Amino acid sequence: MTQFIDQIFVLGMQWLLNYVPAGARSLVSAIVCVVAVVIVFPLLFAITTWLERKGLGRIQNRFGPNRVGPWGLLQPIADAIKSLTKEDIVPIQADHVVHFLAPVLLVAAAFLAYAVLPVGRNMVLVNLDAGVLFFFAVGSTMELAVFMAGWSSRSKYSLLGAMRAVAQMISYEVPMVLASVVVIMQAGSLSTASIVDRQAGYTGIWPHWFVFTPWGIVGFTLFMIAATAESNRSPFDLPEGESEIIAGYYIEYSGFKFALFFLGEYLGMFATSGMAITLFLGGWSAPLSVLTFIPSYIWFFAKLVTLICGFIWIRGTLPRLRMDQLMNLAWEFILPMALINMLVAGIWHLMPAGPLRWLVCSAIVAIPCILLGIGLKHKKKFQVRTYRYAE
């Protein structure tokens, strides 16, 4: 019975394909998969906007949305109707074709990334041999969309925002890829499905996730920091810092195109979180062996929502970084740590299993982490700041 519920979507798909002529099967299965992704993840986006506004409101000691529906739950629908009916204003000086293509490319690239995410047992849309590479290749096209948006608006604010965003995304893409290389080294495969398979199994009740190793926890932390910067979220939201450049690269977009940018940004965040789950948190597998009766896709989405809540919490807690701090963090801390982490993953692979391996690997990770932290603090005075408020 549990197996039936676990595989209900896979079985439903097979049942549906029995009624389709053999020639059209691959086409129909592709369309059904695409429709599923296009429905599920924007729905998650709608829930997330509500969750984020409620959560931030809670952190900032206010109510958040509470007018539309019970607890403001219907707020996303009201927002969607509002952005659909708004006038679409394109600046007269703008490059109309590129201005139109930028949000389309961004959302298309964000959706493409879901093709390789295993959201449940046997539930990956395309099991590519080079799945992780596909994910990063698709992610890198989002930079081009951001640049197109900023450049085609012919506004100084949007151009500055685009330059900041592209510089930031390029800087953090390198440590992001390097942080995931450790998993590829250990799993010996670029396919997302086989990476999840390598994390299957339990010792006692504890799972064999990659995050429960010295290189895994470091890799996961670095990956999540880089993912926050990749998706332009607080504390790395300089490209859209409203106190400096208003809304950054999408300032000249209104109505539904603005909503598309919003959607693309959140879809990118979900996709990178999904990748982090696949690489480090065991994909769709249950966190304890006694909990395997719960279907695999529920576990995937539970982990995804947990990570999203973490993102919201961080957004409500940390102040925005300055540009030089952002770049220093990327090149002086995260990148060297990612390289050292690759060394540790190699040592972990070669040493025999046992407590000695844990000790050696943890030491090799912890000592440079502390030293690099001291290096970042170098020549900087940390003291209580005094502020002068407007009297």
Place this chain on the structure above:
Amino acid sequence: MTVSFLILAVVTVAGTAAAMGLRNAVHCVLALTVGFVGIAAIYLQLDAQFVGLTQIMVYVGAVAILAVFAIMMTHSPTSVQLPAYSSFWLAGSVVAAAVFAVLAWAISLSPAYTRQAPQEPDVTAQKIGDALMHRFVLPLEIMGLLLTAALIGAVVIAMDRKEEMK
């Protein structure tokens, strides 16, 4: 010659042709990117996943952005608008046609043209990795050294400028 190959070929050729013909430099880069994506799609169609995806990652994610940045840093809006076709286009096209004719003639004479196509190899990312790490490890190391030297050079240039400003 399948339908998908024809579509991809048309997209690639149209993209690269537009990159030569358009007047706005940023439009040229965007059109060239379409050409890059077309080539990557042709690789993917030939089942060369690793090469195709690396093509997208390197050319769309890095080279196109680099070209755009280079244009933004050097291009000024008041610069002289040069005509898209140079004054010696006739001589240029004659030279191009001659080079194409010689190359086509040489290729048609080569034995590779008549040789039977070898069996399609089953290349996975793992096999490429094995080949790079075992048989071709020395060229890989030399490439790494070269790129590191380029990186250090870039850092040195950036550092010098900072001291001049002080």
